[in-house]
Amino acid sequence: MENEVERVVQYPTAMAISTTESISIFGGDLSRDFIGEVSFGAYAFRLIMLREPSPGELRLFEAVLVALADHGFTPTAIAARMTYLSAPDAIQGAIAAGLLGGGSRFLGVSEDTGRILSAALSELDEIPTDDVGWDEVASKMVIQLKEAKVTIPGLGHHLHKGGDPRIPKLFAVAKEAETFGPHLSLFEAMGRVAPGILGKNLPLNGAGCCGAALADLGIPQPLLRGVVLLARCAGLLGHIADEMRAPVAQSIFNHVESHAVSTYTDV
Numbered sequence: 001m002e003n004e005v006e007r008v009v010q011y012p013t014a015m016a017i018s019t020t021e022s023i024s025i026f027g028g029d030l031s032r033d034f035i036g037e038v039s040f041g042a043y044a045f046r047l048i049m050l051r052e053p054s055p056g057e058l059r060l061f062e063a064v065l066v067a068l069a070d071h072g073f074t075p076t077a078i079a080a081r082m083t084y085l086s087a088p089d090a091i092q093g094a095i096a097a098g099l100l101g102g103g104s105r106f107l108g109v110s111e112d113t114g115r116i117l118s119a120a121l122s123e124l125d126e127i128p129t130d131d132v133g134w135d136e137v138a139s140k141m142v143i144q145l146k147e148a149k150v151t152i153p154g155l156g157h158h159l160h161k162g163g164d165p166r167i168p169k170l171f172a173v174a175k176e177a178e179t180f181g182p183h184l185s186l187f188e189a190m191g192r193v194a195p196g197i198l199g200k201n202l203p204l205n206g207a208g209c210c211g212a213a214l215a216d217l218g219i220p221q222p223l224l225r226g227v228v229l230l231a232r233c234a235g236l237l238g239h240i241a242d243e244m245r246a247p248v249a250q251s252i253f254n255h256v257e258s259h260a261v262s263t264y265t266d267v
Contacts, residue, residue, distance in 0.1 A: 026046065041062040045217075049219070063170060064213050070234075076098040076106055077236065079101050081240070082249050082252065083096075083097035085247075099232065107228050109154065109208055110210045110228045111211060111224040112153035113154035113187065113207070114214065115224075116153060118183070118215060120141040124137065135189050137189065138190045152202075153208055154208020154211065155191075155198075155203070155205065157206075164206045167205075167209055183212040188204075214227055
């Protein structure tokens with residue numbers, strides 16, 4: 001009876017299956033068909049979507065990964081460096097510390113933007129065919145979010161007040177690759193109408209644009225942040241390598257510690 005039970009138990013997976021002699025995946029052999037034959041971006045896309053990307057899809061997907069990998073001393077990068085300072089013997093902890101900082105202000109913006117765009121698109125009976133139509137949809141969406149008194153993801157940047165330099169390039173890549181779909185169209189329209197509705201200039205940001213681009217590629221909304229973390233993992237590894245070459249974490253620690261001021265009051 002015990003052997004019979006063991007024979008019928010299965011663990012279905014679309015991922016790799018290893019035996020003593022081979023590793024098979026997607027109906028092929030990992031060593032023969034994939035190692036040295038496909039790019040990491042193409043392989044990552046297939047792991048997520050279970051299909052090969054078209055050349056245009058691959059170009060936009062990899063453009064998003066590059067755009068999100070690193071853009072300076074963000075809180076996630078600082079967290080990784082500080083954790084490495086504390087535990088240089090456990091590099092996985094430093095990378096994990098940076099990834100854990102992915103939330104509503106950094107990294108998570110891509111997921112949040114994809115979510116609001118998808119929600120707005122789901123209410124449409126017809127997809128607009130020109131900027132006028134997209135502006136109407138975007139205006140309705142921004143007004144609803146404004147009335148709900150929620151922060152609109154994809155708008156504004158703490159540094160690039162005059163416009164995120166990644167936006168024009170990402171738009172151009174998507175259009176050239178023929179992958180500029182409804183999410184990017186609505187996102188672009190949001191940038192046109194938001195200043196007039198909100199009464200202030202909040203430029204589109206790169207994280208939001210990447211969320212829209214990934215949504216147009218068909219990446220499921222619950223996985224958008226995961227793709228962002230995939231990209232940022234490379235950036236965090238770069239920061240740790242940079243910390244090894246030219247350490248700054250100790251200086252950050254020293255500066256904060258030497259400037260700490262007690263706010264305790266005995267009431």
